[in-house]
Amino acid sequence: MTSIVWIRKDLRLHDNPGLYHAAEAGKVLLVYIFDEDEKVGAAQKWFLHRALESFEKRLESAGGKLYIAKGKPEKILKDLISQYDISAIHWNRQYEPAVFNRDREIGETLHDQGLDVNTYEGRLLLPPWDVKKKDGEPYKVFTPFYKAMQKHDIPQALPSVKNIKTVSFNKKDSLSIDDLNLLPEINWTDGMEKRWTPSEEAAVRRFHAFLDKKLKVYKDKRDFPAEEASSALSPYFALGLLSVRSVYHSIKKNAEAAGEPFIRQLVWRDFAYSLITHFPETETDPMNDQFEKFKWMDEKDQFDAWKKGKTGFPIVDAGMRELWSTGYMHNRVRMIVGSFLTKDLLIHWREGADWFDDTLVDADVANNVMGWQWVAGSGADASPFFRIFNPTTQSEKFDPDGEYIKRWIPELKKIPLKHLHDPSSAPEDVLEEAGVTIGEDYPEPIVDHKAARQRALDRYDDVKK
Ligand SMILES: Cc1cc2nc3c(=O)[nH]c(=O)nc-3n(C[C@H](O)[C@H](O)[C@H](O)COP(=O)(O)OP(=O)(O)OC[C@H]3O[C@@H](n4cnc5c(N)ncnc54)[C@H](O)[C@@H]3O)c2cc1C
Known part of the structure; x- marks a missing residue:
C-alpha cells in the first residue's frame, strides 16, 4: 500500500501517529503544504523555516524525503494522489476552526473518492x-x-519512526524550503x-x-x-x-x-x-456576550507605544521588547501587558491577539485566544473585568530585584531599585544621577493608571446595565 503522510504542525519523528502508522503500513509520500490561508505570523514563519530545515534532515536520516508544495491542500493532494497511485492518506489533526473545517471537507471528499482516510490525535x-x-x-x-x-x-507516546520506505519523486516537482519565502524581509531575527x-x-x-x-x-x-x-x-x-x-x-x-x-x-x-x-466563534467574539456592547477605544498612538515597548511603564515595556526581540514573552508578563492594553488603554483584545500572533514564535490560536479573553475579562473562567492589574505593583511583586526590567530596558539600568518600577515619579536628582531624562531617554507614562482604571470600571458599568 502507498500512502500520503500529510505533514503539518507535527515536525517530529517521535510520537507522530500519522507518520508512524503510515510507515508501518508500507510506502509513503511525505507531503508538506504551505497554505497562506492558515495565517502563520511573521515570527513563527521564521521558526517554521528553521524547523523544516532540521526536520527534512531528520526525515532523511530515517530514509524519508519531504515533498514540499505551496497552495491549496485540496488541489495539491488530489493531484499527488492520482500521480503517485496513492490508496491511503494519514494526518494528525489541527484544531484552528477554519483549518479543522477545511480538513474535514478534504477528508470527506477523499473518502468519497475511495481513499482510506486516517486522522489522529498528535497535538x-x-x-x-x-x-x-x-x-x-x-x-x-x-x-x-x-x-x-x-x-x-x-495514551502512551509512540516510538520514533526509524525506517521510512519513501516514494521517490522527481526533485524538480517539489519546492525547496526557501521557495516558501518564510523569512522576513527586514533584519529582525537575530534575537x-x-x-x-x-x-x-x-x-x-x-x-x-x-x-x-x-x-x-x-x-x-x-x-x-x-x-x-x-x-x-x-x-x-x-x-x-x-x-x-x-x-x-x-x-x-x-x-x-x-x-x-x-x-x-x-x-x-x-x-x-x-x-x-x-466555541469556534470565540476566535473573534467574546465568550461572555455582555462584552459585545463594550466600547473599546481606537488610539493608534497608544497602540504603537504598546507595541514598541514605549508606554513609560517599565514592566510593560520590558515584556513588549522581549517579545519583539526573541519572539517570546513570559506568561506573567503576557498577563500584565494584556491587562494594560485592554483595561488601561481600552484597546480591543483582538488587536493585542493579532500582534501576538504576528510576533510570537509560539503563536497558537487556541492558547492565544483563551489568554486574551482571560485578561480582557470576556472569556471562559476569566479574570473578572474589575480586577485590573496595577502595572507598578505587579512589577514590584514579580520582578522584585528589577532584573527583568534592566535586562530589556538598559537605559534604566542606573535607576535605583526603589524607583525602577515607576521611574517617572523619581526625584529630579535621582534621575540626573542615573543619566535619565524622562520624556527623552525613557517615555512619560502614556496614561495615568489610577484614572485609566476608573475609566475602565465606568465602561464596564455601562456594559452591565
Ligand atoms: C495574553 C496571553 C496570550 C498567550 N498566547 C499564547 C500563545 O499564542 N501560544 C501559547 O503557547 N501560549 C500562549 N499563552 C499562554 C502562556 O503564556 C504560554 O503558553 C507560556 O508562557 C509558554 O511558556 P512556557 O513554555 O515556558 O510555559 P510553561 O509554564 O513551561 O508551561 C508548559 C506548557 O504548558 C502550556 N501552557 C502554559 N501556560 C498556559 C496557559 N496559560 N494557557 C495555555 N497553555 C499553557 C504551554 O504549551 C507551555 O509550553 C498566552 C497567555 C496569555 C496571558
Missing part, C-alpha cells in the same frame, strides 16, 4: 471532544475540566536565532534539561520572569517539534508529585483547545 493529551460534562456539554471552567481529565488515561534552536533534538534536550534542573523550582519560581524557571517549550509544542504526550508520561514517570503544577499547565493547553473546538 493534545486527548482529543478536544473526549473531556465533557456528564450531560455531554463542554466545560467552560478549568478546575472541573482538570478533574475530569485526571479520570482519563492518556530569535540566539534564543531558539528550532529542531526536534533541541526540543527534546530542552525538555530533559527542564526535567533535571528546573522542574523542582517550577511551582515557586514560574511566576518570576527574571528567573526563567518555566520550560520555554511552547514554540516546540506550537509547531509540534515535541509531543505533549511524551512530555506528560516522562513527567509522570520521573517526577509525579513535583510535576503536578507543570502538568496542570499542559492541561490548560488542552482546555484552550476544547474551548476553541466547541
Whole structure:
C-alpha cells in the first residue's frame, strides 16, 4: 500500500501517529503544504523555516524525503494522489476552526473518492471532544475540566519512526524550503536565532534539561520572569517539534508529585483547545456576550507605544521588547501587558491577539485566544473585568530585584531599585544621577493608571446595565 503522510504542525519523528502508522503500513509520500490561508505570523514563519530545515534532515536520516508544495491542500493532494497511485492518506489533526473545517471537507471528499482516510490525535493529551460534562456539554471552567481529565488515561507516546520506505519523486516537482519565502524581509531575527534552536533534538534536550534542573523550582519560581524557571517549550509544542504526550508520561514517570503544577499547565493547553473546538466563534467574539456592547477605544498612538515597548511603564515595556526581540514573552508578563492594553488603554483584545500572533514564535490560536479573553475579562473562567492589574505593583511583586526590567530596558539600568518600577515619579536628582531624562531617554507614562482604571470600571458599568 502507498500512502500520503500529510505533514503539518507535527515536525517530529517521535510520537507522530500519522507518520508512524503510515510507515508501518508500507510506502509513503511525505507531503508538506504551505497554505497562506492558515495565517502563520511573521515570527513563527521564521521558526517554521528553521524547523523544516532540521526536520527534512531528520526525515532523511530515517530514509524519508519531504515533498514540499505551496497552495491549496485540496488541489495539491488530489493531484499527488492520482500521480503517485496513492490508496491511503494519514494526518494528525489541527484544531484552528477554519483549518479543522477545511480538513474535514478534504477528508470527506477523499473518502468519497475511495481513499482510506486516517486522522489522529498528535497535538493534545486527548482529543478536544473526549473531556465533557456528564450531560455531554463542554466545560467552560478549568478546575472541573482538570478533574475530569485526571479520570482519563492518556495514551502512551509512540516510538520514533526509524525506517521510512519513501516514494521517490522527481526533485524538480517539489519546492525547496526557501521557495516558501518564510523569512522576513527586514533584519529582525537575530534575537530569535540566539534564543531558539528550532529542531526536534533541541526540543527534546530542552525538555530533559527542564526535567533535571528546573522542574523542582517550577511551582515557586514560574511566576518570576527574571528567573526563567518555566520550560520555554511552547514554540516546540506550537509547531509540534515535541509531543505533549511524551512530555506528560516522562513527567509522570520521573517526577509525579513535583510535576503536578507543570502538568496542570499542559492541561490548560488542552482546555484552550476544547474551548476553541466547541466555541469556534470565540476566535473573534467574546465568550461572555455582555462584552459585545463594550466600547473599546481606537488610539493608534497608544497602540504603537504598546507595541514598541514605549508606554513609560517599565514592566510593560520590558515584556513588549522581549517579545519583539526573541519572539517570546513570559506568561506573567503576557498577563500584565494584556491587562494594560485592554483595561488601561481600552484597546480591543483582538488587536493585542493579532500582534501576538504576528510576533510570537509560539503563536497558537487556541492558547492565544483563551489568554486574551482571560485578561480582557470576556472569556471562559476569566479574570473578572474589575480586577485590573496595577502595572507598578505587579512589577514590584514579580520582578522584585528589577532584573527583568534592566535586562530589556538598559537605559534604566542606573535607576535605583526603589524607583525602577515607576521611574517617572523619581526625584529630579535621582534621575540626573542615573543619566535619565524622562520624556527623552525613557517615555512619560502614556496614561495615568489610577484614572485609566476608573475609566475602565465606568465602561464596564455601562456594559452591565
Ligand atoms: C495574553 C496571553 C496570550 C498567550 N498566547 C499564547 C500563545 O499564542 N501560544 C501559547 O503557547 N501560549 C500562549 N499563552 C499562554 C502562556 O503564556 C504560554 O503558553 C507560556 O508562557 C509558554 O511558556 P512556557 O513554555 O515556558 O510555559 P510553561 O509554564 O513551561 O508551561 C508548559 C506548557 O504548558 C502550556 N501552557 C502554559 N501556560 C498556559 C496557559 N496559560 N494557557 C495555555 N497553555 C499553557 C504551554 O504549551 C507551555 O509550553 C498566552 C497567555 C496569555 C496571558
